Amino acid sequence: xxxxxxxxxxxxxxxxxxxxxxxxxxxxxxxxxxxxxxxxxxxxxxxxxxxxxxxxxxxxxxxxxxxxxxxxxxxxxxxxxxxxxxxxxxxxxxxxxxxxxxxxxxxxxxxxxxxxxxxxxxxxxxxxxxxxxxxxxxxxxxxxxxxxxxxxxxxxxxxxxxxxxxxxxxxxxxxxxxxxxxxxxxxxxxxxxxxxxxxxxxxxxxxxxxxxxxxxxxxxxxxxxxxxxxxxxxxxxxxxxxxxxxxxxxxxxxxxxxxxxxxxxxxxxxxxxxxxxxxxxxxxxxxxxxxxxxxxxxxxxxxxxxxxxxxxxxxxxxxxxxxxxxxxxxxxxxxxxxxxxxxxxxxxxxxxxxxxxxxxxxxxxxxxxxxxxxxxxxxxxxxxxxxxxxxxxxxxxxxxxxxxxxxxxxxxxxxxxxxxxxxxxxxxxxxxxxxxxxxxxxxxxxxxxxxxxxxxxxxxxxxxxxxxxxxxxxxxxxxxxxxxxxxxxxxxxxxxxxxxxxxxxxxxxxxxxxxxxxxxxxxxxxxxxxxxxxxxxxxxxxxxxxxxxxxxxxxxxxxxxxxxxxxxxxxxxxxxxxxxxxxxxxxxxxxxxxxxx
Numbered sequence: 001x002x003x004x005x006x007x008x009x010x011x012x013x014x015x016x017x018x019x020x021x022x023x024x025x026x027x028x029x030x031x032x033x034x035x036x037x038x039x040x041x042x043x044x045x046x047x048x049x050x051x052x053x054x055x056x057x058x059x060x061x062x063x064x065x066x067x068x069x070x071x072x073x074x075x076x077x078x079x080x081x082x083x084x085x086x087x088x089x090x091x092x093x094x095x096x097x098x099x100x101x102x103x104x105x106x107x108x109x110x111x112x113x114x115x116x117x118x119x120x121x122x123x124x125x126x127x128x129x130x131x132x133x134x135x136x137x138x139x140x141x142x143x144x145x146x147x148x149x150x151x152x153x154x155x156x157x158x159x160x161x162x163x164x165x166x167x168x169x170x171x172x173x174x175x176x177x178x179x180x181x182x183x184x185x186x187x188x189x190x191x192x193x194x195x196x197x198x199x200x201x202x203x204x205x206x207x208x209x210x211x212x213x214x215x216x217x218x219x220x221x222x223x224x225x226x227x228x229x230x231x232x233x234x235x236x237x238x239x240x241x242x243x244x245x246x247x248x249x250x251x252x253x254x255x256x257x258x259x260x261x262x263x264x265x266x267x268x269x270x271x272x273x274x275x276x277x278x279x280x281x282x283x284x285x286x287x288x289x290x291x292x293x294x295x296x297x298x299x300x301x302x303x304x305x306x307x308x309x310x311x312x313x314x315x316x317x318x319x320x321x322x323x324x325x326x327x328x329x330x331x332x333x334x335x336x337x338x339x340x341x342x343x344x345x346x347x348x349x350x351x352x353x354x355x356x357x358x359x360x361x362x363x364x365x366x367x368x369x370x371x372x373x374x375x376x377x378x379x380x381x382x383x384x385x386x387x388x389x390x391x392x393x394x395x396x397x398x399x400x401x402x403x404x405x406x407x408x409x410x411x412x413x414x415x416x417x418x419x420x421x422x423x424x425x426x427x428x429x430x431x432x433x434x435x436x437x438x439x440x441x442x443x444x445x446x447x448x449x450x451x452x453x454x455x456x457x458x459x460x461x462x463x464x465x466x467x468x469x470x471x472x473x474x475x476x477x478x479x480x481x482x483x484x485x486x487x488x489x490x491x492x493x494x495x496x497x498x499x500x501x502x503x504x505x506x507x508x509x510x511x512x513x514x515x516x517x518x519x520x521x522x523x524x525x526x527x528x529x530x531x532x533x534x535x536x537x538x539x540x541x542x543x544x545x546x547x548x549x550x551x552x553x554x555x556x557x558x559x560x561x562x563x564x565x566x567x568x569x570x571x572x573x574x575x576x577x578x579x580x581x582x583x584x585x586x587x588x589x590x591x592x593x594x595x596x597x
Contacts, residue, residue, distance in 0.1 A: 037429055039475075041413040048265060051124065052120075055261055056088060060081045060082045063303035065081075066305065067305045070308065074114060084117070089122070091122035092125040094214060095213075100126070100153060106155065108120065108130060111135045112282065116287075129238060132242070134555065142172070145250065153195035156197070158198050158204065170206065173188050186206050239260060243388045243495070252450075253445045256446055260293050264297025264301050266396075272399055273302040279329065280328075283309065309321035313332075319347060319351070329355065330354060330376070333359060335493060335523055336492070341375050357378040359382070364383070369381055373403050382403075383405075383409070384396050388445070389445045389459075391445065394414055395412060410481060417442075418439070418440040420473075421435040421436065421437055421472070422435050431474055437467045438464045438466050439465045440465065489526050491524050492524045501554065502516050505546070508549055510534050530546065530562065531566050532563065533569070
């Protein structure tokens with residue numbers, strides 16, 4: 001690894017933070033009326049200096065026979081915290097016996113299955129770095145990520161829905177097809193990938209069977225896993241989450257054990273899971289920080305049971321799981337809650353009263369709040385705000401907040417974090433004024449993997465992270481998003497970046513120029529709208545043609561929902577495209593496109 005970053009050291013940070021806070025207080029007193037939008041939420045409880053491996057061991061001892069996870073789609077298979085530790089150590093020793101070494105990147109390319117959970121824990125116990133991969137990635141998207149972070153091994157299902165994972169990996173590495181069944185003895189000259197582990201009932205050429213790998217570990221192998229825990233540091237990177245930026249090229253955010261565990265712990269405290277064990281209906285994917293931190297890390301800290309209704313989001317399966325598994329909490333994006341409400345109106349199941357539900361990704365409408373608290377019988381509706389780069393959450397609701405607060409606010413600053421809002425020159429704006437939100441504290445990423453240039457663009461030597469979001473901060477630490485400096489589109493909780501889609505569409509032989517924006521949508525929050533100028537105005541491009549062109553090359557959620565052909569784009573005098581004018585300038589065309597749904 002060649003990434004050169006300022007490593008986060010809790011003691012050093014506390015000293016730096018105390019100095020900054022003291023200087024800030026003196027400055028504030030001398031300026032009387034001026035109140036700059038800086039807020040530091042200090043909690044007396046110490047941060048937990050632990051690795052995921054140490055936390056799992058502690059959870060297995062404290063909550064030994066309590067269910068850690070229930071996978072409804074896998075014949076309601078469940079594992080206790082003690083069983084999770086045992087399986088994780090067996091897999092960890094199996095991976096080490098394959099020749100993997102501490103610090104190696106191991107990709108998990110899968111939806112929510114039990115083996116995803118076990119694989120994440122095993123990578124942590126072995127000292128590897130877990131790389132979370134979206135199961136909807138196309139082959140080119142996967143290949144880019146393998147090469148970006150030098151993935152050594154991938155753990156995956158044989159097939160998921162229409163995605164034939166094993167077949168796609170075999171196409172990427174032709175030598176796999178000629179290898180012996182269940183063997184990984186093949187040579188890959190294209191990239192660093194050297195081991196493919198497939199969760200399947202079958203033994204496949206060139207692939208190691210996941211369950212067989214668990215079986216070959218001896219008791220002595222498992223004991224060695226416990227012995228190496230002291231050699232893994234909480235400050236080490238343990239998870240890579242892929243994000244993007246205006247360039248459209250994915251960046252790999254490296255998160256530490258320390259940041260993820262403490263963020264997960266704090267989430268549980270805000271939800272009061274420390275007072276009563278929760279059973280969480282997990283609709284969000286594990287490959288996202290929402291799943292990794294708000295679900296898995298939180299669960300390990302507070303002994304919560306994770307209930308997986310289905311490998312992917314299914315409102316009907318979720319509602320049935322809530323009833324059958326007696327869930328006491330629901331996780332989802334606003335779009336997911338819209339679908340849950342609609343499905344409950346149809347099924348009319350006898351739902352229990354749900355103490356708490358949590359959402360993130362975008363602001364909720366008053367109607368959705370009313371439906372969630374009424375139709376879904378949720379007592380407290382709560383919200384998150386955060387980024388991949390903040391190990392998930394930077395703002396969240398307080399226990400005493402009303403459900404209606406999610407209509408306007410993203411919550412209060414998370415414990416032990418600093419936030420500030422600045423103008424374009426980097427100066428603090430006043431409380432209540434819009435500006436760019438910056439975050440500093442234990443949860444900020446270590447940096448983008450092997451990308452010092454991009455890291456420095458958002459993360460200064462002072463460890464302040466620029467979020468790119470336009471934000472308004474109140475004196476009490478409550479915040480709201482007022483816009484985006486980034487052009488990111490949030491579609492059903494998925495973060496999409498226009499440049500990536502634009503660059504791909506511009507490879508079409510008939511397209512001259514493409515610009516993509518998010519178009520408001522009642523269900524998804526935003527849908528992808530592509531505004532296209534064609535080379536030959538006599539040719540008509542339809543959405544179906546664009547959809548066909550994108551299929552298999554762009555993930556399904558990135559394919560434009562609306563395709564609008566235009567003659568010109570609004571520009572500044574310097575020739576820059578003014579995307580903010582699109583909704584008004586093309587209002588008629590947008591409405592016509594919506595009618596064609």
